[in-house]
Amino acid sequence: MTTTTPGRHAADQSRAPLPSAGLPTGAGTIGWLGPLLAVLLVGVAVVLGQDAWVRLNxxxxxxxxxxxxxxxxxSPAPWMAAVGVVLVLVGLWLVLKAFGRRKRDALxxxxxxxxxxxxxDVARLVTGAASQVxxxxxxxTSASRRTATLSITTTGTPGxxxxxxxxxxxxxxxxxSPPRVRVRATTTGDPS
Amino acid sequence: MSRRVLGLDRFLALLLGLVLIALGAAVGAWGLGQLTRVWASAPEQISTAGATSTVLEASWWPGAAAAGAVVLGLLGLWWLVAHVPRRSTGPLRLSGSDRSGTLLVDGSSAAQTAAEVLAETPGVRSASGRVVSDRGQLLAEISVTAEPSVDLAELAEAVERTTADLNTVLGRSDLRGRVAVRIARRERSQPRVH
Structure with a gap:
């Protein structure tokens, strides 16, 4: 078995570009919700196990x-309505997250x-570029995949x-596909 | 994390969500005395004495609970561990390997070298690289940290050049590339030579 490490300057032969794996997508909320549900299941097992252990002993x-x-x-009491509402809301949130889209924030x-x-990173880049002016x-800057909104404070220099x-x-x-840049400028001492 | 585990997460979150909605609606309606509208024989009072004597105190219960605990515990632990990504790869087999010998290359060293070359691009602070297996794909992952003033066009060209070199070195048709460019929060002041 030979294990080699290539030199700094690789052979300049065919130089076909490395095919891209595509943009990464984050899992979004379900990324931590899944492990949390798994922990809850283990919790249920612990409760059952405690019951069995105590009774067997x-x-x-x-x-x-x-x-x-x-x-x-x-017996029925009005406060149960509040508990019911909370349970329904948590349930709705879970259903929404189950169908939630994956997070896409890469350009x-x-x-x-x-x-x-x-x-x-796009926001930081825009901030860096604007600071040089x-x-x-x-x-x-706050940025989405479509728009970057740049808020600047200027000395009042025209343009x-x-x-x-x-x-x-x-x-x-x-x-x-660069996001559109929107600028909101305020001048020092501006009341707004 | 594999897509299958993610699908399981979604399915079980949906299931638990639906159960909670039904349970919440039932508890709320019962609390307000409205449950009899849909379920005429809804109890006026919860009595668990019967359930305690026929189930919890039955002779078969501790064994059943123990078995349930073991099964649910193992399932839960498997589900939890399934979320841990397994991404490392061993040495990669190079084309040109035959019966007379196998040519292997440490993919991560090659990717790290490519990253070091990239780190020499102006405006790049640091870079690291490795080869991993991600969702069934062999992936050269390079992470580049650049100054906020970096010239992206120049960086894009450097990335293209370097990853092409990496492709040539590894010569694997199933290798894909992913380069994450991170921008540092603040410019690092450094001596400049003009």
Whole structure:
């Protein structure tokens, strides 16, 4: 068996680009909800196991037994409506999350390499580009896959906002489908 | 995480959600005294004494509970462990391997070397790479951290060039690439040479 590590400069033969694996997708809420449900199932097993263990050893007071005894003699009361509402809401939330879409927040760079940035990185890039512009004191950006909203504070230099927009658009021009850049400018001392 | 496990998560979340909705509606309606409208013989009071004596105190119950605990516990643990991604790969077999000998390459070392080459691109702070198996795909994963002032076009070209080199080195037709570009929060001040 030979294990080799290639040198820094690889053979310059066919140089076919590495095919892209496609953009990654996060699992979204179901990504942590699944493990949580698994832990709950283990919890149910622990409760059953405790019951079996205590009863096999001659005891009678178990978690399950106490819970069942606590329900004995319960009669209708208005507070149960609140409990019911909470249960229905949790149930609806679970159903929604079960059908929830996977999280897609990656934007591809131009080319076939499969390089991508997340929307958070796009926001940082836009902030970085806008901060370089003369007259921009502070820049913040929030970005989605379609739009990047740049909020800047300027010294009042005329044209700073359009220059910031151009800088941001230039910074994003290498993306396969760059998000639209929107600029909101405020001047220092502006009441808004 | 495999798609199958994710599908199971969704199915069980849906099932539990539906059960909770039904249970919540029943509890709420019973609490307000409205359950008799849909279920005429709904009890006026919950009595668990019968259930305790016929089930919990029956001689067969502890054994059944123990068996249930073991089965549910194992299922739960399997379900939990199934969420842990298994992504490592061993050495990759190179084309040109035949009966006279097998040519193997450590894919992750190759990807790490490609990442080091990428790290020399202007505006790139650091980069790392490895080869993993992801959802049945052989994947060269490279993660690049760049300054906020990086020239993305230049970086895209460098990525294209480097991954093409990696492709040539590994020569595997089933290898796919994924390069994650992360942008640092703040520019790192560094001496510049013009």
């Amino acid at each position: 001659g005891g009678t007071t178990t978690w399950l037994g106490s819970a069942v005894a606590a329900l004995d003699g319960l 591809a760079l131009r080319g076939s390499s499969g390089a991508h940035l997340t929307t958070g 003369d007259g921009v004191l502070d820049a913040r 700073a906002d359009s220059q910031a927009q151009q800088a941001a658009e230039r910074a994003l021009s290498a993306l396969a």
